[in-house]
Amino acid sequence: MENKKIPSKYVPEVTSNLRKNFVKVPEEIADCSGIRIFGKRIKSFIFTTDVAIIKNTNADAVIAVYPFTPHPAITQAILSVSDIPVICGVGGGLTHGTRSANIALHAEFQGAIGVVLNAPAPNETIQHVKEQIDIPVIITVVSELTDIGEKLEAGADIINVSGGAATVRIVEKIRKEYPDIPIIATGGPNKESILQTIRAGANCITYTPPTNSELFKEKMKLYRELENDKFYGENENKE
Template sequence: MQINLNLDSFWESKKKVSLWERLFRRNKTINKALTTPEIIGKKCQGLVLQNQNLKSFLFSTDMALIENNDADAILAVYPFPPSPKIIKTLIDFAGKPIVCGVGGGQTKGKKSVEMAIYAEEAGAAGIIVNIPFENKDIKKIREKISLPIIATVTSSYYNFLKGKIDAGVTVFHVSGGANTSKIVKEISDKFPNFPVMATGGKSLESIQESINSGSRAIVLSPPSNKDLFKTVMDKYRKTFG
């Protein structure tokens, strides 16, 4: 089922399924309710995690949304302390690579190290830390795990970024609001070939700008359950009301 949102949203984009895919790729699920914009698959270089080249990440821990979208991977970050039960459940359920949040403003130090170790043992594709996370704690995690460490950043200050790279960060995730593409470009200029992924924003134009600036992968925020139900209920009211 394809959900057509009554929103100015890139999730309205429908992928064209070629005859080749219909005939010879039957083992791959390609018809999902929420489809990622084609531009991501065509234009992004991708990030290699778990020997897979990943171009699109869904920013969600909602199992229904995870099940019904075709993003390459899941970015599992939430504004609470990291939970082993959530980490294990999402990894077992998703059927695609999971990048787990293990620290930020609330969680740091020993707890973050423990969560990073657990995420690796559970089968995560990588871990991510939020902006306030200190470099000393990144170093502690780097000493304990071999997974990629992604750091969310909102600025392109050289010393700030260099400190994170030296601590063990392997990918930057830029989440700079309206300045995202500008920050991606500045990071790419200062640290050529260093992997960068970016939050996609709310439009195809913002996704295109981030890709053009050097983002190798795009993080997509899904529509809310409220918006999805509004679309469905509006249709039902018109049809059965």
């Protein structure tokens, strides 16, 4: 009996009836190189603070950044639920300086593998946070005009590009000037935009999943269709 040749990149998958329904990141993300953080290779970050989604995703890690003042209780809640590594926001806008450093230190103690400072973070805050913790400091960049050299000199370990429609251009510019700096970037709205971002030089892709309500809407639509089919099927049998 001749053995069938198995493709070199064939990956067996094991799941169960209760765990086969989860939020999948786009397959195109597999084309990026990834970044090794404490020995773990990470290619995909899921951008959410929804603990139900965090518990049910195949992403490599979580980027937990939200539009409110960072609070240790939120970080603790996310880390207590997550089965995958988490990097979390520690300010950079209204929250900075000593407060950001304290929140970052708490995040490290809770188990975060990195902290994210938002685009407005002063270089002094980056430096202050870097001096307090032993996990990577990730700086969000939203413009081509950002002085990346100053951010790196202040202590940034990883650049997180979130420039909307300009993301690909920003990534290209940073990669040209700094060939070896780790870059995380938003992948955009579709598969092609993800591939463009990777080709531009992004090592990791951030994926924004559908919201809980959007996912549940599809689930309820299916349940209604099943219920209708069951009702009409039973009545046809009676006739």
